Amino acid sequence: MTSTPIVDLSGVSKSYAGIRALEAVDFAAQRGSVHAILGENGAGKSTLIKIIAGVVSPDAGEMRLAGKPVRFANPSAANAQGVVCMFQELSLIPDLSVADNISISDPPRRFGLIDHRAQLVRAEALLARVRCEDVDPRTMVRDLSLSRRQMVEIAKALGRHPQVLILDEATSALTARDVQTVYDLLGQLKGEGVTTLFISHRMHEVETLCDRLSVFRNGRHIETFAKGERTDGEIVRLMIGRDVTAKYPPKPPQQLRPSVLSVDGLAWETALKGVSLTLGKGEILGIGGLDGQGQKDLLLALFGVLKGVRGRADIGGRGLPGSPVEAKSGHPRVALIPEDRKTEGLMLPLSIADNLVTAAFDRITRGGIIDAARLEAAVQDGIARLQIKVGNPKDPVRTLSGGNQQKVVIAKWLMTDPDIILMNDPTRGIDIGTKQEIFRMMRDLADGGKSILFYSSDYAELIGCADRVLVLYDGQVVRELEGPAITEEAIIGASLNLGTAA
């Protein structure tokens, strides 16, 4: 471990409009290692890798690549030197084909012009490497599911022959099978001497994949150590500065709950093929299964977004809501924490305060006119309730870290005082500490008589958190698990629809 580090940063600082994102960071990664970067939301991880990848330039400090000082003016300069990054927010172009995207900036050419045929061949080869033979390189990226997009993104990165490959929460939406593919790939790359910098909030991924770990907190590099040198508990303490004893709050005993929502034979287009379920008062009902089995459509249907849904539904004596407006103002009130906070949950340029109240204008107005005092109170209340770390509530919500943005989304919906909360993978990209707070809050809400329908792509969360779990496969509930029967094997087995035997 004494050879020249491939990436070496010293004294790097960066602030955004007064907010310190990184402070005097020294960081090094060795050639051929898989190096995890850990830290809670807002710790500065993304900022660090953006600096390495040439997306933002540091205010101070310097960077060496294989010993040579470098300063990237833009991402293409970094690419040219073998630094390739998969960003937390995808960098694919939705309206171009998969093949176009994979060879986006340096396509094969004939007579100086892009050679579509060669591009296709190249895309097929790279997709095969990430075991995505099912993806047709001519489809538009916008028609792919999030998990497929992440795989395409990985294929695109591979195609750039990285020396240093950076994955910033690139696996947050991946399902078990794809995660395995990524493991294998990283293993291969390591063999070829490629360095991987890996950011994830999924501790088990970090444990299986990485050789070294660096922990960041509040923009500072706290410590770097080899895998196994520290226990999980110690790592978490380094990250969030305190102990996390139990990640999940205790579940109440199994009990009979009056139903607040039940659907029977819910069908929609080709995505839902007769889903039946009952959600009890005060219950956290988990939804599992491989990505894209209709879970998201189910939540959208219950929230009134989909048209032409068939089947019976009973929500407090009424059918499905016809629109989100009806959903949130009906009886019982329904809320949806949507899939993508950046485009569906938040209005990034608007202030934190404005975002907090967008679902609950009636709480801040009298006769349609905004009451300044009520507005102020509602905003303070929302911030306090989820302990959102904000400087000034008038700052654009864009300036918050991912985790805090997610809290804003949740707080916004709690402000409507919903009876039924639909959650679409609410902890995607959320750090351990915050996750714990969210789970705590979910349980408190449930104990307070709210009901939660909770989809997660992370089985561990379902196991730790849900009172009952339904596993969806191909638009149908294939398995219902309850109490001690909620195990990883059971969920994975049902997800792959491996017969009905337990």
Add this chain to the structure above:
Amino acid sequence: GPEIVAGPGAEPECFAPWSADTTYMQWPAKEGPFKIAIVNGFVGNTWRIQMIKTAKAYAEDPAIKDKIAEFKVVSTGTDAPAQLGAIEDFINQGYDAIVTIAVAPDGFDRVIRLADKNNVVLVPFDNVLDTDAVMQVNEDQLAMGRTWAEFVMKELAAAGVSEGKILEVRGLPGNSVDRDRSIGINEVIAADGGKWEMVSVVGNWDDGTTQKVVADAIAVHGQFAAIVGQGGSNGVIQALKDAGHPWVPVAGESENGFRKAIAQYKDDGLKGISIGQSPGLVAVAMKAAISALEGNPMPQLISVPLPVADYTTLEDGKNFWSDLPDNFFTVNEFPPCGVNISGPAIMAKDESDLN
């Protein structure tokens, strides 16, 4: 195409040659009835509407009705390619004559060549072309401008005014009549001994626009010694009234309202002259087209006299009507040609139906 022939032409009292040098054209005679199209450019003002109505009424006139097999009117707006396209399309459709108000004085070379190739008679009128390759019908625009300016200079001199600002209200930019009138006006004023400062605004030949720009000009410049305006003269009067601007000599077109105002305020200083382009020119042009198709020799440039009236010659019920609305052009008929559709008849009658 037409042959250049020696005069005189047919019906000289109607188709008067522009000048002694005017050449004559003759097309091979065709069997009627004919297919005739009108391709108007701009549609935005009263004059053009009155023109279109006159054309349609004239096509029904017993004197020519039987000579017309098909009659179509299109308005293309001010876009040159669209106007050229429409003319060419009518040529392709086998129309015999196309009467048009050109959106620009140049640029018609191609359609002229095509018309000649197909023996189609193309007759620009009102806004005519800068060419002698086609037969055209118009009043003398340069003379109109000069007469306006001379009148105003004479009235100012009579009132003992020899310096000040003169407001010129122009028509739709880029058209030939706007250009020629303006040249005439400015030529005369420049030659005058007085110390005149010209201020010019664009009124698009439209009352409303004119009223607005004149009001704005008064707001900015204070007072004018006189106003010389193309179509939209009602607007000039209205703007003067509204601003409480003293009555001064005004030259304008033949709108009924303008003439009414001159008659009413001539003693308060509104020494007015009203020379209108007649929307009835369209009828003269149509008649000329038919005559040409019948094989008659025609002057290349047909002159229709300027219908001059000023505060000394206005007469209620004869060349204006105090009981009729403001909004039509009084001069419409041209008896020497048998064009007897009067302004009130074509424009005011619907109004009275309404009320």
Add this chain to the structure above:
Amino acid sequence: MLRLVNQNRGFAGAVSLFVVLFVIYNILHPRGFSSAVLVQNANESVAIAFVAMAQTVPVLMRGLDLSVGAVMTLSACVASYLLTGSGLDISLGILATLAVGTAFGLLNGLIVVYGRLQPIIATLATGAVAIGLALLLRPLPGGDVDGDLGWAMTNTVWDFADTYGLADGGEAWWLAPFANIPVPLILLIGVALLVWLPFKRTVTGRTIYAIGSAEGAAYVSGLPINRAKLAAFTLAGFFSACAGLYLALQTSTGNADTVQAGAYTLNSIAAVVLGGTALAGGIGGAIASIVGALILRVISFYFRILDIEPLLQPLIEGLVLLIAVSIGAWRTFSVKNRLELFR
């Protein structure tokens, strides 16, 4: 094939609409399906088609260029001075005209890129500047464009050859298959084929699509954002100059017609949308906008065939346009996931 249609649904719809309208027009026309009619139609459509192409490029990267009509007018005014004299003079004049429009487009690009202004407002302002310059050049319409050139460029290939005594005055056997094709159509298609299609197949061209689709993603993917933006506006300037050049040839004059400039700019947006290019960027193409422009034009052709009250013509034209753009709305009603309405 099905995929291509599906991925270019707007374009496919536009082509079908145009074909239907055009065929019916020709059936109704006494001399339908003749080269004379085609020549006339082509002449009338070339300028707006070029302006529509110009508008497409910025729109693809989610910016509007409100100066295209003005740049066309400016170019036409320049051309009206230069398209005369010897063959060499004229050739240089053509190049100079194209250069002026292209340079103006580049200026737009520089302002948008380095001034970091929204294209729509930056070009609203530069459009005024272009019109001002055009008015300085041509306070009155005028000019002296070479007559033969005008004739040759606005007719069939045969006439072209005939005018310049090429290919045995147009009678050469090898010219026969093309003899009846309108020169304006060849110009239009030639520019599209030789400039637009190759450009689309460069990284810069692709970057324009990428910017319209997801600018942030394009940037982090290492695409040349600034170069693409400059290229987009420059290309828009070039196509606008082509329109101006043609306009000058067609009318043998330059006319600093503000109203016409404004109308062409607005119609170019309509053409772009009718062709199926998304105003939100990322989807569509210049070829599609040519079709859009043709649809706009063919609507007005009908007024010369059918007997329609002249004073109602503008109203009907508007209604047809409104209906045409609303036809796409059936998709809105068949959308099953309302989120798809908000992309």
Add this chain to the structure above:
Amino acid sequence: MRVAREDKPLMIALGFTLVILAVGTGYTLTTNGTAPLLQPTYLLQQLQIGSFLGICAAGLMVVILTGHIDLSIPATLTGAAMIGTAIGGPTAIPAALAFGLCVGLLNGAGVAILRVPSMIFTLGMDTVLRGVTVAQTGGFAPQDQATPLMLALAKDRFLGIPLALYVWAGVSIVVAFLLARTSFGRAVYAIGTRERAAYLSGIRTRPVIVGAFVASSVCAALAGALLAGYSAKAYQGMGNAYLLPAIAAVVLGGTNVLGGSGRYVGTLIGVILIVLLNSVLSIMQMPEALRQIIYGTVIIVMLLIYGRGDRETGQ
């Protein structure tokens, strides 16, 4: 911090306004030895002329904030004036406004329900309405004289101040209040920022968008009624001069053309700036060519000084 950033365009626009006044006054002082630009009567009169633009811009701003645009303002203004004067009598102004309301509802429906891009739907609407005005003027020489109320509103004064300015002030107060203090206003900003998120927040996006278009059309119609009063009549093309300056005023006032941000005061200052710029150019008797060039250059220079529009880098 944030306040400063939002106020920057306002300060710059104000600064430019002063520069324009100074340049104009310098000119008149040297040529005529007078300073009409600094006389309250002259300024009031310019503002009176500016009120038509101001009212159009107020409505347009609401539409722009939702991320849309209303290109039908010219024909809506004209149409409303024509309908109003044709109907005449005491119902003239209500009729004009009702016409605006209908246009707004149609535009709103086309954009919010059919989801045709506003850029194109309102352009189509403008063409249709233009056609209506042509047919209307030509079909049966309609009555087009402004009613006494229209004349009074456009020209009379109260306490020395033109009534038109009171109307503009009233519209301003309503629009500013709507935007800043009502849930409608919040919804407008939310939709303009990200419609998808607004929809998923349970905001009634369709009625709000329709509302924005109604605001724009009704304002245009009101401006039409006033302008008819000012011009004493309604006429074709009377609205043509109000679209591009209105867009420019809104944007110069610091509103994002793509929606989501901007304050009403900015629009107000933007209008004043454009009105003064125009009148100074008239006073200087600038030929049309130079006028256009100066006009365009001023807009560009101002926006460059704002230095807004930070480069988008994703993340």
